[in-house]
Amino acid sequence: MKLVNYTPWPHLLFERRDTFDRPLGVLALQGTFAIDESAPLRALREQAPVQVGDVHRGDPATSSLKRAGATATFKPKSEIHVDAVAHAPTGKPRTSWPIRIRVGKLQQDLVVRGPHQWRHAPVLGWRKGAIEPCTEVPLHDELAFGGSHRIDGKLVEERRNPVGTGFLPRGIDTRDPIAAPQIVAVDEPLHLPGSRVAPRGCGPIPSYFAPRCDRIGTIDARWLAEKWPCVPEDFDYAHYQAAHPDLVYPGYLEGDEPIELVHLLPGGGSVLSALPDWRVWTLLRLGDGRMLRWPTQLDTVHFDLASPDPSEHRAYLTWRAVFPLSASLRRVESRMTRSDQRSRVEAA
Structure with a gap:
């Protein structure tokens, strides 16, 4: 099988097997774009190579993801990842301020706060301390609700975000203060110590965080003996959705959707942009002369x-095609059209 890439985007072609042990070809194309404050994303002349592996902020076992690799087999929906710092409006210190991430029909509104702690007092229990004004809050999972603790020799963790902060399980050592979450939903501005809320993150989450780890399927002795290295029969491909639940798109992005990133620029500025107006598609040429136009989805948008x-701000867009591998498949071609050409291409 020969691959011919007619697009400007670097590619990665690899083989996987589905739940029925059938071979699949996976073609990922990843474009690198500059992010301008008030203009559509702009393709760069020098394209970065496809990001293959996950990139953590520190130890992979104890830190959040900075960027997810592109080796997912299939994503049922598009998703948005954001690696950014929230900047206070006008650049002046504040105790809290709102931020917004919007791409097309998807919108996430959050509130960030300055550093503060929860301290435990006899009789009164956990109490929130004063919030320190600041101008920047990194949008890292370490500053969202979550955490893990060693209690009576056992690890107790918030499975949705074990690297976070603010998780107060029964039996925790109350002698030391706990850093309070600094990234919360707009309807949780009075998050009280001890309450359990959804972690509000913006970047990709590791595969061992819930709910991703719950979608792997049944890993047991039968699977190991009969199915490995194939995925389990009850594997859920939503396992590959690495975005926080609030940033999983309702369907697939088409291109040309508006982008709004509020208070994520130095000085408290915002981005008003749009996805590029391109459609990537894949052509499969078979040995008998037939040609198949294969779906290729824009399934990941990562804002850095x-x-x-x-x-230095960048957007990385990943298009993915998943197709059956067979002896008759002779050539795979990656192609690209603009919006005004879509109807003609799809009707051909």
Whole structure:
């Protein structure tokens, strides 16, 4: 099988097997774009290679993901990842302020706060301390609700975000203060110590976080003896959805959707942009002369606004095609069209 890539996007072609042990070809194309404050995403002349593996902020066992690799077999829906810092409006210190992430029909509204702690007092229990004004809050899972503790020799963790903070299980050592979550939902501005809320993150989550780890399926002796290395029969492909639940898109992105990233630029600025107006598609050429136009979905959009220098801000868009591998498959072609060409291409 030969691959011919007619797009400007770097590609990664690899083989997987489905739940019925059938071979699959997976083609991921990843484009690198500059993020301008008030213009559509702009393709860069120099494209970065496809990000293959996950990138953690520290020890993979104890830190959040900075960027997810592109080796998912299939994603049932598009998703948004954001690696950024929330900046206070006008650049002046505040105890809290809102941020927004919007792409097309998906919108996530959050509130970030300055550093503060929860302290335990006799009779009164856990109480929230004063919030320290600040100008920046990194949007890392370490600052969202979650955490893990060693209690009576056993590890007790918030499975949705074991690297976070604010999780107060029964039996926790009350002598030391606990850092309170700094990233919360807009309807949780008075998050009280001891309450259990959904972690509100923006970046990708590791595969061992819930709910991703709950979607792997049944891993037992029968699977190991009869199915390995194939995925279990009850494997849920939503396992590959690495975004926080609030940032999983309702369906697939088409291209040209508006983008709004509020208070994620230095000085408290915002991005008003749009996805590129491109449709990537795959052509399968078979040995008998037949040609099959195969679906290729824009399933991942990653915004990297972590740098204090806006000229270094990037968006990485990943398109993915998943197709059956057979002896008759002779050639795979990656192609791309603009919006005004879509109707003609799809009707051909």
